[in-house]
Amino acid sequence: MFIKKVFYLACIILFISFPLLCEDPQTEEIPIEIPYPPNDILDLKFTPEVNLPLGQEETTLYDWGFGLDGGMRYAIPGVIGAAFEGGVGYKFIPIRARISMSLAYALLGVGFNWNPLKWLSVELNTTGGYYYGLINNGISAGTGGGGFFVTAGLNTYFKIVQEWGVRVGCSYNKYGDLYQGFIFSAGPTYHINLSEYKALDHEGISVVPLYAALYKYYKDNPIGTVVLKNDGASLVKDIEITFQIPAYQSEPIKVKTPSFLYPADEKTAELFTDFSQDVLYLNGETSVQVIMKVKYDYRDWDYTEISKLNIPLYDKNTMEWDDIRKAATYVDKEDPVIQDFSGVISKTVAGKTTEDVEKNLLKAMAIHETLSEFGLKYSQPADGSAKDDSRVNDKVLFPRETLDKLTGSYIDITLLYCSLLESQGVETAIISIPGGVLPAFALSVTPKEAPLVFMHMEELIVKDDKVWLPLDISKTESSFLENWQSGARKWRTFSKQKKAGFYPLKLCWETFPSITYLERKKEVAPVSEEEVVRAYQVGVYNFIEWEIKDGVTKLTKDIKEKKGRAEYSNRLGTLYARYGRFEQARSEYNNILRKTEYVPALINLGHINMAQGRLPQALNFYDRAYRVNSYDRILLLSLAAVYYRMGDFYTAQDYYFKLLTLEPDFASAYSFLGESPAGAKELASTRHGVLFEYTKSRLPMEVLDGDTYYEKNDLERAKLFYEQAYNKGPQNPYVVFGMAKIYFELLNFSAAKDYFARFRKLRPEAAEKFNYLDVSANEVIEAAEKTYLANKPTVWVVE
Secondary structure: OHHHHHHHHHHHHHHHHHHHHHOOOOOOOOOOOOOOOOOOEEEEEEEEEEEEEOOHHHHHHEOOEEEEEEEEEEEOOOOOOEEEEEEEEEEEEEEOOOEEEEEEEEEEEEEEEEEEEOOEEEEEEEEEEEEEEEEOOOOOOOOEEEEEEEEEEEEEEEEOOOOEEEEEEEEEEEEOOOEEEEEEEEEEEEEEEOOOOOOEEEEEEEEOOEEHHHHHHHOOOOOEEEEEEEOOOOOEEEEEEEEEOOOOOOOOEEEOOOOEEOOOOEEEEEEOOOOOHHHHHOOOOEEEEEEEEEEEEEOOEEEEEEEEEEEEEEOOOEEOOOOHHHHHHHOOOOOHHHHHHHHHHHHHHOOOOOOOOOHHHHHHHHHHHHHHHHOOEEOOOOOOOOOOOOOOOEEOOOHHHHHHHOEEOHHHHHHHHHHHHHHOOOOEEEEEEOOEEEEEEEOOOOOOOHHHHOOOHHHOEEEOOEEEEEOOOOOOOOOHHHHHHHHHHHHHHHHHOOOOEEEEHHHHHHHOOOOOOOOOOOOOOOOOHHHHHHHHHHHHHHHHHHHHHHHHHHHHHHHHHOOOOHHHHHHHHHHHHHOOOHHHHHHHHHHHHOOOOOHHHHHHHHHHHHHOOOHHHHHHHHHHHHHHOOOOHHHHHHHHHHHHHOOOHHHHHHHHHHHHHHOHHHHHHHHHHHOOHHHHHHHHOOOOOOOOOOOHHHOOHHHHHHHHHHHOOOHHHHHHHHHHHHHHOOOOHHHHHHHHHHHHHOOOHHHHHHHHHHHHHHOHHHHHHHHHHHOOHHHHHHHHHHHHHHOOOOOOOOO
16 A cells, blocks of 8 residues: 555656656757856755655554655766755654654755756755654653664755745655664755856947937947846856936947857847937036846746946037038928928018029028028137047037027038028038138039039039039128039039038938937027028129120130121020020021021020910911921920920910920920819810700701711810800800810810800809819810929020
8 A cells, every 4th residue: 555655646746757758848049058067156955845654564653744854955066966864853653552752853965956048957866964853742752762764865956036936745764673674755945046147248338428319329229238148157048238328318229249158258139228208408517327238048047137337428509520511410400490480581582583493402592692691601610620520529509409509510500501401402522621610512403404504514513323413511791603513623622622511401311310309499690681692692693694794705716706697696595594594595596597497496486485474476386387397306395395385285285295206305304294184184185974954956957067067076076066055045054054064074174164164154063064164274274284283394595
């Protein structure tokens, strides 16, 4: 019976332990290391137990008992898997003669363990010691004696948390000739790490000085590094590091670290932070505390260590210019102060000069002249140098602050120009040169188009398939033209020396996102609109004079030397026309036409009339040219454009499709000319059924014929029959409606509107169903005009 009990208990222990022993311990690819002794861990055990007597005499004399064992277990340093064991305990053993015996003991011994998993250990131990037994009751109560004893046992240990676990096991106990038996035990174990040794060295922390203005940049870019080194004799694994600046960071950020380190191995991890926007409210320089929490596993023990250090943090107006791209951080085109001021500039100068100058150039001129009238001044650094953009810690103003103070350094004024231009949809760039920076902005023309628009290409920068115009803003009181020429000169000089850098803000923002100025909006002081407009007009005039001066001189000389040859007079006229000098241009073209029907001059005169809104006159010149050369691509484009603006979309399409057949690549840029504007094409394709209660038998025969041809989409013949019916019965509602719908189909919206108005008077209840016929010709033409202006197909002919 006793043997069966022992067998059953042993099977239960093996049943619990076997699947755990077979489980794959690897949850990630951590290398298998050489088994080392455990850390300096002391186990304190408290184990309740059940005692089973063993042997014929013992089972006859004793019954099942119980006991408590308190002990400790300490790994032997340098001996793999070995440990010292010791403890004290008490056993209560019932005797079948209705009495009981108590045993108290102390023991020492050695143990051996195997750790297949981090949380599982199998232990063998053997101990010996001294016991003292005492009869508890009966006639022999108080009688006792002592002696030596030995034990041998097997335990399975389950680790629950870092400091706590449970041991389940059994052992054989021999107390001299007094008692022998099996002991089955289960109880908690508490672990104490006696070692102060730290295996993972993480003291090599390096953090750069931090700048509040770059708080968005730091989210995706490291602010420093930490060097991790395994100083231990075993593998360091399960490494986790968090990094936090509590003053401006709500949650710690997990650092990407290696999952393990071999002994003497060393690796570097990058540190990141995620500042809140509140960091922009910081004034001056401060010292912030950085907290780094490091967790790792060394010899199956989890360590947690915290490092703290202080680093400098600079306010939003302080910056280190080791990378000039950082300047993009300060350019916020959504700043309401900048947008309001930019809007005032646009409104002030709108329509005050020719629109024939490149549009982005006009915007930049208006900004420059307005800032000059405001009294914006360049402020040289206190040390007398101009190298304020390269000092370690430079003070920089936000664009709205520069606008408020009306003074600033190279970088401050550059940022203001870029912000104002970006707010108007103009792409900008920053050019770095020795001693300062220059703003530049992209023109709306392509590198291929630029030579046709600008006479002085040497003053421009062609880069990244864009044409850029540089400005030198150090002399804010100078004219726009002077600043442009100075900026271009500096670019040419330093780019040849490879000392100039070119940084489009669009690309800079990908690394250094712009930030929003959080302080309260300030109103910008008003300035005289008259003075701004006057300065702007003078600036535009001076630019045009400078732009055409050399060309006019050269072409005038060529005309005299070539005795008024048509091509030179045409080129001179075109030079005037490009910049809105239409009367001078017209004079040159007319001089040619007095002698011959010169196609380029005819086309260009058509362009002038188109620009002045004189569409019939423009069409007249285009028709004259067409009679001479019906295959000129510029002429076909011009004819399509003038008919488009006149609302004759079908004729415009005819000329456009002819151009598309001859020059498909050229025509593709003006595909809108092949379509009707603002949905007119879709409206015109709508077909109408019977309107109201009139029957076919009551309608004039001409109306029936008109309907027949209308359904066949033969609009001209349908129009002829509707007109005959109208002449016979102008008060017949159905006839009047037929006139409205046929003119609508023919895109003569003005006539359609007139007939529909008459129809509304005759049959108001029916008219409500067909309000789409009440489209204004002006509305359609305005839509066409907008499309035309957005894709202006005026290409001056200079042959």
